[in-house]
Amino acid sequence: MTEIHASTEGPGVSIVICCFTEARWELLLRGIGSVLAQSRPPEQVVVVVDHNRGLYLRLAEAVTGIEVVENSGPPGLSGARNTGVQAATGEIVAFLDDDAEATPDWLARLVPFYDDPDVLAIGGRVEPVWESGRPAHFPEELDWIVGCTYKGLPRVATQVRNVIGANMSFRREVFDQVGGFNASLGRQGARPLGCEETEMCIRASINAPGTRVVYEPEAVVLHHVPASRGTLRYIVARAWSEGVSKAQVTRLLRRSEILGPERRYVRRVLPRAVLRGLRSSAQGEGPAGIARAGVVTVVLAVTAVGYLHSLWRLSSPRRPSGSVFLYRRIRTDTAEAGSND
Template sequence: MFSLNPPPTASIVICTYTAKRWDLLLDVIESVRAQTVAPQEVLVVIDHNEALYERLIEIVDNVTVVESSGPPGLSGARNTGVGLADSDVVAFLDDDAEAAPDWLERLLALYDDPDVLAVGGRVEPVWETGRPGYFGEELDWIVGCSHRGMPKVASEVRNVIGANMSFRLEVLRQVGGFNVSLGRQGTKPLGCEETEICIRSKMGAPGSRIVYEPAALVRHHVPADRGTIPYMLSRSWSEGISKAQVSQIVGHKRALGPERRYVRSVLPRAVFSGIRDWGRGSNPQGLGRAGAVMAVLACTAAGYLRGRRIAHIEGRASAGTALIGTPWREVQ
């Protein structure tokens, strides 16, 4: 049965902050131009890097290049894009995440249901120097990608993945945009801004849904230094701190429900599988995989406890009303 509603229009927002990803950024823009469903507009937001802005506006066409009008950081840049968007849906891509040709088409198809507030897709890692043997797929969230244990068919989820997500524009504006106190700032590996905004969006719309559509694929470049043990542990620590921040805003139950299931089911299987493979001699890296999982879990838990402590000291236990930052209306 065909829908009588016209397909939604879409704006694509790509945020970038460094010329080090120049070639990757151009590839991302080309992947957007090659979509089976053309976006209404493509916005490239430069996060406080004037030289990069000047260079990009001289090179690309059919793309709107703007400077972020928000505070430094990914959330501020995304809010700038939201403020400028003029479409039904806003889709976000990282500057190192190349979209499959039918990516946008797959995302937009789910918006036929009026209860769907946001749709995200699968993020597949493309390792610069190959996946390290100790880096199991269960830990791919560390590099901003879909991990083992996530749904294999379109399913309702708590939140989408930042490198591949979309929202109804009216939803983003109703909730005031992304929380600028969360999210990555330059190379500082904080995050969870997409988790917080998804939770906050649903809190104001009972019966609504956030959907993960694995058929909507982007391929995310993973540099060699993000596959190292030090990065894994640093990112895990930062994730714990970020989750503590979110839990202070939306409550522990909302913030940690999927994480509890992940820790109870996915990680024990990963540890057991690694030890089994090592014991059978089928994969000598199995013990390293098991050890990495346990180390990441310990670092994430420690970061979470540290984040809770910081929040308590700073008196932010009741925060949540003044953390959203620059509203979309101020960046139009």
């Protein structure tokens, strides 16, 4: 990984927040407020409502200073994000989750890196804010399970393979060149699938060799984590879904080498997490350390089985392979898109 240094200015930014449920209403309002209060103001804030008419009407009436649009694509996070990209006017499109809040200097930390024309995408750190405190059995090395930055990622601005979905940004032209997020990937309602941002970053990098995706840990958002996501049941379900999602990306891009970061994570980060848990238990912490070590082991096993099982299913001659993965191109040529001729 290559260390990166930023300058001080940058282009206009459109911020996209996707939402789907009124159950997160208060969190959504806090997130919108956090982007409107940035020390470096955005050019535009777009909130995309994913096929929930009641939420759309409520939001359009309750909040000013933003654009509220309905997802015009297939249900799910990828379709909603693509709708947000279509509505975006800024040179940079930044994404924030509907249960996250940006720190005041979030954009000020992200945008300067775009002075480098070789930078395609920039993401930042996602810190968990646990609803009921971090469970004793949940190690920081597994924070990716709840969509947050996990222990083991770089501590300085660094070139990486992909950004984290809750805190990411792309040049607008990237979507024009390679299309939008893959609608067959990503969360759809309660299904904890993912990797749409991983696939997007890889596809963009393949399209433009020599370019970079950057992780800037000083650009921080706070991500709300409900107590239900700390349970062993959710951990196992999310681990399985991660294996399935990684298999989909591997099959889609037909490049096994894209899993290099995962291999390094398995070889370096997870063994240390297991040893740390066992050592903590031996030093008097009690069963919590053993529990963390056990959870790491279970997550590794479940993710691996989910990956192999899904890869086998996707490779089965009874199932279509690449044909099921369709991209929805993002068009900016309004004359072409809007013509009735």
